[in-house]
Structure formats: C-alpha cells, structure tokens
Amino acid sequence: MSADGEGEATGTVLIVGLGNPGRQHLYNRHNVGFMAVDKLAARxxxxxxxxxxxxxxxSGRIAGRPVILAKPQTFMNLSGEAVGALARFYKIAPEALLVVYDELDIPFGALRLREKGGAGGHNGMRSIIQHLGQEFARLRLGIGRPPGRMDPAAYVLQDFGRDELPAAGEMLTTAVEAMESFVRDGIQLTMNRYNQSSVGSEQ
Structure with a gap:
C-alpha cells in the first residue's frame, strides 16, 4: 500500500471541497465546495x-494525472485535520493541492483562484492553514453577502434559493472546468483563464 502511494506521490493532485456533512447541509451555500467536487467526480x-x-x-485520473478528490467529514471548522492527514499520506506537494470553498466577499455566481494566502475569515480555511501553512492554491466560489442585517453565519447555512439555482449551476460548471485546468496546467495558467473578470478585486 505505501509503495503504491509513494509511486504516485510526485504526480498526484489533491482537490478538496469544503462543506459540512449531513443531509441537512447538503444544499447549503456553505457546501458549494462539496457540490463542485461531486460534479467533478461525476464527470x-x-x-x-x-x-x-x-x-x-x-481516486482517479484527470488529464492523464492521478487525482485524489476529498470531502472532509469533520465539519467545516476542523477541515484541516482531514486535509493535513491526506496531504501527508499521499505526499502531496504544496503546488498540487487545490481547496474549493464558498466566499461571501465574491459576488454570487463568480469565482476566483488564488495561488496562496490567508483564511479571509473562512473557518475551514483557517483550520487547513493551521495544519499546512498558506502555500497552496484555492478556488473560491462566490455566494455573495447576506441581505440586510442577516447574520452571515445563518446565511451560509441556508440552501440556495430556487431563483439562484441556474446561476449556481453555471458557477459549478465553470468550477469543474477550472479544476480540470488546474490539474492539467497548474495554478498560474488557470488563474489567467478564470480570473479575467476579477479586475479590482483582491487576488
């Protein structure tokens, strides 16, 4: 088993979608990372x-490369426990890890990639950074800010509204294409392709 893992290690890409386990969270905005990885897995x-x-x-292959897809079942705030253990087990290089998650500060339906950085207030990312540092790529899926004075913590645990589903579906389709691009071409080319609409936003 370990010999197989070592044989694949240098070329293996780990893509992690963040979310909360349980049927009650299945379609929450906070679970859009799970949704994206599920869609990539199905494809x-x-x-x-x-x-x-x-x-x-x-595990499988995308664009000829071995890929591990993962959805931590620790609940969001402890995501780093699972991601850190998987990254060590499969000997994932920092540049071969992509984490996919929801982002309040990106307009709903848009997405942004970053090569590295901080948590930006996201508890799942904070946990992963505690275990692995900041040197890994991330794909942030925009869910927008809550309306009015609504608590962001309550907003992210709401399901997408019926009128939001078409835009959410389009975002997830683009996210799958971006993840495939990351596997095939790495973060820099993928950022060039998919961050074109991010002029004026933080990178």
Missing amino acids: HDIDLRRVQSRALVG
Missing part, C-alpha cells in the same frame, strides 16, 4: 465513497 467517474482520514475520498 470523471470517480467514486467518492471511500472513508479515509475522516474524509470521503475517491
């Missing part, structure tokens, strides 16, 4: 039901 016929390091994990 490439990757079974995401294996349990490893407190995550649902699947």
Whole structure:
C-alpha cells in the first residue's frame, strides 16, 4: 500500500471541497465546495465513497494525472485535520493541492483562484492553514453577502434559493472546468483563464 502511494506521490493532485456533512447541509451555500467536487467526480467517474482520514475520498485520473478528490467529514471548522492527514499520506506537494470553498466577499455566481494566502475569515480555511501553512492554491466560489442585517453565519447555512439555482449551476460548471485546468496546467495558467473578470478585486 505505501509503495503504491509513494509511486504516485510526485504526480498526484489533491482537490478538496469544503462543506459540512449531513443531509441537512447538503444544499447549503456553505457546501458549494462539496457540490463542485461531486460534479467533478461525476464527470470523471470517480467514486467518492471511500472513508479515509475522516474524509470521503475517491481516486482517479484527470488529464492523464492521478487525482485524489476529498470531502472532509469533520465539519467545516476542523477541515484541516482531514486535509493535513491526506496531504501527508499521499505526499502531496504544496503546488498540487487545490481547496474549493464558498466566499461571501465574491459576488454570487463568480469565482476566483488564488495561488496562496490567508483564511479571509473562512473557518475551514483557517483550520487547513493551521495544519499546512498558506502555500497552496484555492478556488473560491462566490455566494455573495447576506441581505440586510442577516447574520452571515445563518446565511451560509441556508440552501440556495430556487431563483439562484441556474446561476449556481453555471458557477459549478465553470468550477469543474477550472479544476480540470488546474490539474492539467497548474495554478498560474488557470488563474489567467478564470480570473479575467476579477479586475479590482483582491487576488
């Protein structure tokens, strides 16, 4: 087993979607990272039901490269426990890790990639940075700010509204294309392709 892992390690890409486990959270805005990884898995016929390091994990190939897809089952605030363990087990290089998650400060339906950086107030990212540092790529999926004086913590745990579903679907389709681009071409080219609409936003 370890020999197989070592043989794949140098070329393996780990893509992690963030969310909360449980049927009650399935369609929450906070779970859009799970949704994106599920859609990528379905497109490439990757079974995401294996349990490893407190995550649902699947392995396959995308663009000829070995890929591990993962959805931590620790709840959002402890995501780093699962991601750190998987990154160590598969000997993932920092540049071969992509974390996909929701972002309040990006307009709904838009997405942004970053090569590295801080948590930006996201508890799942804060946990991962505690375990792995900041030197890994992230794909942030815009869910927009809550209306009025609504508590952001309550907003992210709401399901997408019926009128939001078409835009959410388009965002997830683009997210799949961006994840495939990351596997194939790395973060810099992928940022060039998918951050073109981010003029004036932080990178």
